[in-house]
Amino acid sequence: MIIIVANGLLGLAAPLQAQSDITVTQNEALVDFPQSVTFQLELADASDVASVSLVYDVDRLSCLEANTAVPVELNGNRAEWTWEMVRSGNPPPGATLSWQWQITDRRGNVTTTPGQSHTFVDDRFDWQTVSAPNIRLHWYEGDEVGPMLLDAAVAGLDRLQNEMGITLDSEVQLFIYEESNDMRDAVLYIQDWAGGVAFSDYNIILIGVPPRIAESWGKPTVRHELAHLVIGQFGRSCVGGSRPTWLNEGLAVYAEGEPSESIQEDLARGIENNSFEPVRSLNGAFSSHGPEAGIAYSQSYSVVKFLLESYGQAQMQDLLLTLAQGTGYDEALEAVYGFNVDGLELAWRKSLNLPPREIPPTPTAVSAQAVPTIEPFGLPESVPTETAAAATAVPPATTNNPGGGICNLTAFPLLLIGVGLVLRRRK
Ligand SMILES: [Zn+2]
Structure with missing residues (x-):
């Protein structure tokens, strides 16, 4: 798998000076599509920091707006958290991930890093x-x-x-x-016969x-x-x-x-x-x-x-x-x-x-x-507290099946479990 660096501050000459005294020296997401995304934060000085949390989301239609922050443990001046899509099911290529860090100092001041985003790419092919x-x-x-x-x-x-x-x-x-x-x-988690998925x-x-x-x-x-x-x-x-x-x-x-x-x-x-x-x-x-x-x-x-x-x-x-x-x-x-x-x-x-x-x-x-x-x-539209995405699959094209357009109705919810985060839902 090719690791893509979804550039946060990499390449920028000056580190970000946020309000209060928090200086972010690194803020990036390492994307290993479709397996995982690892979010990394590094601060110039974390001695005054009480807690750090990550807020991330994938842009999609939704009945509920639910942005939940994941508390992430600070290790020295670094924080790292991995979204294992292997467990939760992955958003499709073309979907856009966005994230921010919230950094709370010991006086209770919260610094929020600027919103960043990354569009998932299936880079095995030359599109x-x-x-x-x-x-x-x-x-x-x-x-x-x-x-x-x-x-x-x-x-x-x-x-x-x-x-x-x-x-x-x-x-x-x-x-x-x-x-x-x-x-x-x-x-991940697609039927092995599927030829298309919406x-x-x-x-x-x-x-x-x-x-x-x-x-x-x-x-x-x-x-x-x-x-x-x-x-x-x-x-x-x-x-x-x-x-x-x-x-x-x-x-x-x-x-x-x-x-x-x-x-x-x-x-x-x-x-x-x-x-x-x-x-x-x-x-x-x-x-x-x-x-x-x-x-x-x-x-x-x-x-x-x-x-x-x-x-x-x-x-x-x-x-x-x-x-x-x-x-x-x-x-x-x-x-x-x-x-x-x-x-x-x-x-x-x-x-x-x-x-x-x-x-x-x-x-x-x-x-x-x-x-x-x-x-x-x-789709689990009847579930009011949606945490699941869903997709509809279509059988693959074969020479014997030139009829076209026949799609199976099986839904496979990509349950976003274990991420400690309620993502907004749904197509
Ligand atoms: Zn159909």
Whole structure:
């Protein structure tokens, strides 16, 4: 691992003279990404110092603002503290770390060092960057890959804006690895099958895209993951709201653009054989692999398309915002469209000229409490004291899986434990 010195005062000619008599002679962070960050402080004279603490944070979207100071023992005139990301899970490349030291003297005067920051870099590769408004895309393999995927991202954002009226509200960064193995090495605790991961808290997406399938698989996958991130921002909930999986995935597939051949075939087959799943059964997580998962995505796309094209953008936004308030799935649909998920299914089937599916006679009213608590967009939003980041993973590209955009919903919380510090949370 290459150690990066996130420069504090290194290289500056004069040491910092803070208020009171504290003189800082060294203040830096040694970054061993993605393993650890070691913060080091050295004072010219620590004889008057009573205590030292470190305040650090990683820039991310958050429901809670919680900056907690870590007390650090002073050893002579030096203090050192290591954030072991090996234990806590690491922020993605592109995320920005900031820190300050608070030095308290024996009279109780507190000196705070100027805020410093460091952006995590995966320096195993020689990154190039292309950008468009609100998007920065980094890649290192295949000259045409970066511009091609940037175009896809721009097209995806345009579609979200034009068809759903939803816009990205802060800059997103995409890191395109040549293959998913490379990507996985940048993220501790990632599923060994993952081919992409969206860190919605950080507005950062990592995807492994082999250049030879950048066009066929990379483009729709970029649009799909970007849609998750943008919709996640728009429908962000700090009160435990969640979205049914059919809605999340349907919107993301819709954002990919014109439906692929395999989606069209799934739908044609579903109509011909009258073999669609009950929409209610698509509220929770899809099976992660295999043809059933593919069909669930195709069906979700069709349901979302129906909602968007029959009722319009404003209602879809209203639905997302109502769900964000913590409203149950049926109640939110009722409030916005006047039908629950079974009524939605009836109307959607009618639009496809399908007969009503037989709904079990006692559809137990699904209250908000009874709604599956599986987080389809993979974050512990229902936990009010968030200390966890979360990410959504997408299976890797393979030659056998050119369908694109299929992402597994498994969440893996990167628990920030053992750091003695509550970091702000989340995408
Ligand atoms: Zn997805």
